Amino acid sequence: MLQDITQFIYREARLLDDRRFDDWLGLFDDDGLYIVPLVDQARPGRQAAIVNDDRMAREERVYHLVNHWFPAQQPPSRTLHFVSNVVADERGGLWSVSSSQLIHEIRGGDWTQVGLGEKNAIVARVDYLLRRADGGFRIHEKRVHLLDRAGWQGNLAFIY
Structure with missing residues (x-):
């Protein structure tokens, strides 16, 4: 079972790295949550979080990343997840x-634009609640505990 779960987590990371966000949305339960808390034991809806997305908010986040022009995502971030x-x-x-995850993020560019071309390493413990469904798994909850969540956060306009 652990091998199946690990493959599921690897697949999720690959979908994000390949910017296949609609497929990523399909991994979640309808009532699933995607959370990047400010504190470890944050209760959804009760404490501030960097991200606290239910289904509608996840869909809106993906829609904006794919369909809107954001200076923070021009050019779009490229990521590579290590799980x-x-x-x-x-x-x-x-x-x-x-799982432990190291996420490398970069936006292409050169010295004429501040922050472009700089590689960023995001380190996190990522906790999931997964539900078995249709011979696989669905994400009921994904919590990304950033190692440096108490410090300054740079470009957060991509999905961890």
């Missing part, structure tokens, strides 16, 4: 999964 230390435990019909 390791995947641990999974079944709890009441859901799988609690934790």
